Amino acid sequence: MAHFTKAKSLYEWLDQRIAIDTLRRVLATEYWIPKNINFLWAMGMVLAITFGLLLISGIFLLMYYQPNVDLAFDSVNYTIMKEVEFGWLWRHIHGVAASVVFLIIYIHMFTGIYYGSYKKGRELIWLSGMLLFVTFSAEAFSGYMLPWGQMSYWAGMVITNLFSMGDLHLNGLVEWIRGDYVPGQAFLNRFFMLHVLLLPLVILALIGFHFGTLRIPHVNNQEGEEIDFEEEAAKYKAGKKKESKVIAFANDFLSKDMFVVSIFLIFFFYLVFYHYEFAMDPVNFDPADPLKTPPHIYPEWYFLWSYEILRPFSTNVGLIAFGFAQVIFFFLPFLDRSPNAKPAHKRGLFFFWFWALVIDMIILTAMGKLPPEGIFSKIGLYAALTFIGLWIILPIITKMEKEVKE
Amino acid sequence: MGKAFGAVAGVGAVATLYAMKKTWDPLPSVKAAGFTTLDMSAYEGNKLVTEKWRGKPVFVLKQTPDMVEYAKKKNELNRLIKVGNDYYLVAIGLCTHLGCIPGYNPDKRSFLCACHGGTYDSTAEVTKAPPPRGLDIPPFKIDGNKLVLGEEGPEYKKLVQDGVTMPV
Numbered sequence: 001m002a003h004f005t006k007a008k009s010l011y012e013w014l015d016q017r018i019a020i021d022t023l024r025r026v027l028a029t030e031y032w033i034p035k036n037i038n039f040l041w042a043m044g045m046v047l048a049i050t051f052g053l054l055l056i057s058g059i060f061l062l063m064y065y066q067p068n069v070d071l072a073f074d075s076v077n078y079t080i081m082k083e084v085e086f087g088w089l090w091r092h093i094h095g096v097a098a099s100v101v102f103l104i105i106y107i108h109m110f111t112g113i114y115y116g117s118y119k120k121g122r123e124l125i126w127l128s129g130m131l132l133f134v135t136f137s138a139e140a141f142s143g144y145m146l147p148w149g150q151m152s153y154w155a156g157m158v159i160t161n162l163f164s165m166g167d168l169h170l171n172g173l174v175e176w177i178r179g180d181y182v183p184g185q186a187f188l189n190r191f192f193m194l195h196v197l198l199l200p201l202v203i204l205a206l207i208g209f210h211f212g213t214l215r216i217p218h219v220n221n222q223e224g225e226e227i228d229f230e231e232e233a234a235k236y237k238a239g240k241k242k243e244s245k246v247i248a249f250a251n252d253f254l255s256k257d258m259f260v261v262s263i264f265l266i267f268f269f270y271l272v273f274y275h276y277e278f279a280m281d282p283v284n285f286d287p288a289d290p291l292k293t294p295p296h297i298y299p300e301w302y303f304l305w306s307y308e309i310l311r312p313f314s315t316n317v318g319l320i321a322f323g324f325a326q327v328i329f330f331f332l333p334f335l336d337r338s339p340n341a342k343p344a345h346k347r348g349l350f351f352f353w354f355w356a357l358v359i360d361m362i363i364l365t366a367m368g369k370l371p372p373e374g375i376f377s378k379i380g381l382y383a384a385l386t387f388i389g390l391w392i393i394l395p396i397i398t399k400m401e402k403e404v405k406e
Numbered sequence: 407m408g409k410a411f412g413a414v415a416g417v418g419a420v421a422t423l424y425a426m427k428k429t430w431d432p433l434p435s436v437k438a439a440g441f442t443t444l445d446m447s448a449y450e451g452n453k454l455v456t457e458k459w460r461g462k463p464v465f466v467l468k469q470t471p472d473m474v475e476y477a478k479k480k481n482e483l484n485r486l487i488k489v490g491n492d493y494y495l496v497a498i499g500l501c502t503h504l505g506c507i508p509g510y511n512p513d514k515r516s517f518l519c520a521c522h523g524g525t526y527d528s529t530a531e532v533t534k535a536p537p538p539r540g541l542d543i544p545p546f547k548i549d550g551n552k553l554v555l556g557e558e559g560p561e562y563k564k565l566v567q568d569g570v571t572m573p574v
Contacts (some may be wrong), residue, residue: 056433161505291463293507315538372523
């Protein structure tokens with residue numbers, strides 16, 4: 001047995017048993033963050049906090065929610081909203097956070113793309129982040145089923161039908177996923193399970209992995225500068241904090257992180273208390289009716305761009321285009337052939353590619369919300385083709401890029 | 407030793423996956439969902455009625471003489487079911503694209519799916535993409551003046567054989 005001496009403090013007592021001193025150094029006081037970054041580097045912490053809000057509000061909603069096709073709608077819209085004290089608060093936090101979390105995810109992703117934070121040792125950060133994006137999408141979709149309103153039901157119908165894979169007619173697979181010919185009790189129960197247990201477990205594991213992938217390459221900086229972290233850390237520890245290019249994660253960087261989080265939370269709770277309706281589609285306040293499709297169905301705003309890539313084409317082509325849009329971001333580190341891990345404004349054509357992608361995705365989002373008629377159908381079609389085209393030219397324009405010298 | 411352990415664990419893993427797959431299958435009570443019998447004399451020409459079969463909406467649209475003319479002209483008469491002297495469109499009311507319920511416009515005599523903008527004519531054949539094919543016809547059996555949904559009569563089997571509809 002290992003030898004233990006009498007501890008002089010609780011800290012020492014714990015340190016002898018679970019090495020909290022080492023843990024603290026590795027995770028906080030000697031985890032180095034470059035100084036040359038901006039507020040966009042706080043989005044990871046904003047996401048972690050938002051996930052925490054989702055988890056806590058979700059626990060309280062879970063106490064009264066009934067995963068039953070006859071009871072679900074009323075358990076949300078009557079019990080939680082009218083009977084449970086402060087039930088409305090948890091629901092509005094949960095709904096608003098589910099929407100806002102995607103806004104922050106997109107900012108976080110595009111920050112990574114702009115500054116080239118998926119290159120030169122940071123590929124796994126990008127890949128694990130994309131896995132998180134996919135799991136969050138599944139989590140959002142499964143949660144959207146639970147109030148069992150008209151939008152829940154018909155989104156469930158349409159999205160599960162995607163798995164018939166067009167002309168492959170895999171109706172058996174669709175029925176297997178639903179546990180029924182149409183979304184029903186079996187469907188609601190299994191999506192409830194996915195939403196409250198399996199997917200959150202996967203998300204927690206992936207968050208751990210995402211942090212792990214960051215530890216060795218460290219976070220990028222505004223200039224894409226390659227920093228010798230050991231050398232800079234030595235300066236910092238020697239007391240030359242001004243000269244050093246890095247600061248410790250905690251408490252130095254964390255205090256800056258928390259400043260951005262505070263600003264975010266003011267905005268967030270403003271939405272929760274005064275503008276929650278943007279996250280609560282009015283159509284979903286009609287109970288699910290399997291015999292009546294709402295006249296105009298559309299997904300939540302964060303799925304609109306990929307929905308619009310599906311819509312203008314015939315079934316098979318649409319599915320292939322949609323599949324392409326779902327997976328193509330995973331391949332970014334390998335499609336970008338440039339040797340430069342630099343911000344976009346130092347990379348010539350890539351700068352224009354970046355903004356073209358952002359603008360195109362905003363157009364797709366806007367068109368996805370509008371009815372599929374006339375000019376909107378056309379704009380949607382061209383924006384979808386542009387999206388695919390941009391990814392096809394990416395390897396070419398990045399291959400042409402000249403190496404940027406310091 | 408390691409190989410033996412691995413083999414036993416592998417068999418266990420496969421068996422577990424099989425059990426998990428089967429647990430997700432539709433239950434027998436769901437599969438045994440019954441049959442729906444329709445009295446065809448109750449419908450009126452060019453007035454869409456939505457019935458329910460296996461939880462899915464089923465469109466019944468009795469054809470007026472000019473609609474029958476249209477179907478003949480378009481060579482789509484085989485999509486209609488003849489009961490007595492009348493022709494009926496009987497089709498599953500879920501868009502063949504992704505399963506929304508199209509709405510019927512009696513003046514234009516066409517269906518429009520609001521989800522992705524697909525349209526169908528009065529025999530539920532596609533007139534505008536994205537739907538890949540006309541609305542599917544459910545299995546049926548003609549029984550005098552009645553139509554039994556869920557049973558496969560000779561007329562239905564012929565439709566499937568001729569490729570007029572997909573087996574549902």
